[in-house]
Amino acid sequence: MSEPIASRIETEVRRRRTFAIISHPDAGKTTLTEKLLLFSGAIQIAGSVKARKATRHATSDWMEIEKQRGISVASSVMQMEYRDCVINLLDTPGHQDFSEDTYRVLTAVDAALMVIDAANGVEPQTRRLLQVCRARNTPILTFVNKMDREVKDPLALMDEIERELGMTVVPFTWPVGMGKQFHGVMDLRQQRMRVFAGGEDRAAGTEEVLEGLNNPAYAERFGMQYEQAEGEIELVREAAPEFVHGDFLTGKQTPMFFGSAVNNFGVQEVLDALVELAPPPDVRQAMQRTVKPEEPKFTGVVFKIQANMDPSHRDRIAFLRVASGRFERGMNLKVVRSGKTLRPNSVVTFMSQKRELLDEAFAGDIIGIPNHGVLQLGDTITEGEALQYTGLPFFAPEMFRSVEVADPLRTKQLREGLRQLGEEGAIQVFRPEAGSVLLLGAVGQLQFEVVAHRLEHEYGCKARVAPARYNVARWVTCDDAEGQPGSGEKELRRFIDHNAHRVAWDAVNAPTVLLEYAGELRAMQENWPRIKFHALREHA
């Protein structure tokens, strides 16, 4: 290594781009991911990512999905090189495997690519994920997909995205026509037109490029679709503000691109924009201090725990985002929470095709550390410094079940199983203030089934999981009134006593109120003005 290590770390950090790809199911996330991988040369064969998705979802039997857990580990983080950059792409599981993990992935990225189906506009899952991005001011790029179909009018789509997501949209490209009359996109910045060519296996960069936005040949060749696009572009030019990079970085503006992922069209513009506009890893906040990504000492934070393929071993892979320094296989690390040391030799990085052994990693990279419960969600790992990163959120569950053990002699196993599954973030467990039946909370239906299955097969405890009447949860806190220390705690106690039948305690003994309807929450907020209701709880 000729370059001094400090400047090497700086160079490596600067070329990292870590982003999540988010969408509603079926918008084209898998297809786009595959095209991005093809462009960067990370995979050679079109269809390989899609084929894997098919094996995951072809069956409605989630146990099959469980068997495929190894596959989902490997495909949930992908690393590729494009131009001078190293891109880490994190998947956000959708469909029935939507879970809190899906949300938490967004805490490990520096940008997000939002894929929208041009026929459907902004859909519920996109909205949910975007709320999390917005709360963290994550920069977002927007790709409007499926322009080769009959879709919504692009101006209406732009309006819808602005309205629904509360961001200013700045089109970087603009479509000429749609569906059978889709002729291509105008690149508003480079001032040229890329002519649409269909075909799934079409090689990148082979389509025709015409210079200029007002080339006289356009009207003749592309007819009324061109004339319409010309009028729209004029409108957009007048109405949309200039792109301001700083506003993109703070999540106020989103550059918008149009294309057709399945036809490999408009994808390269997005990849180029990611490299050019998305930020490299930034400083991260720890309780003790602010940490710069180019600092020499390694630090990282666990944002996801996934049980390993072989249920009989109970190992888990902790997904860690490198926050600073250089990670090297075999180095001595400290788990700050417990003070335990860790010397990971079999660390995995996640490539598109296979899990590979990793030798080194830098800020922005994701590494996987197999362990037997030494690592928990939110853990900070360092070379020795006592440092705790903040900001790993737990999300208020949206679905609830009661859980009881079928055989009372297995109660201990149930508690132990739930504790461990809770640590993984697979489920949230609540202990009601009044009553003894434990409650499970999740944001996706599949989590309950997975938990019941794993309790039985990994902990030998058959559980009765039954519907519970709650649909809304909020963590509750209360600040002290000015000049009255202890008054907050007193008010919170009064609230809990008054609402004992609706209060439960989570895994870290934080009080939570559980409700049936959102309307009840509004009423409660009015009746208890000093109590704060939180949809997020940050890892302490």
Ligand code: G4P
């Ligand atoms: P997801 O990961 O967001 O769930 O979506 P995925 O990529 O699997 O795409 C969902 C469907 O949309 C797929 O069709 C895919 O081929 C199609 N699709 C993706 N991009 C485009 C596009 O630009 N234009 C058109 N017309 N279709 C697109 P499918 O029938 O569900 O699967 P398949 O049989 O094509 O694999």
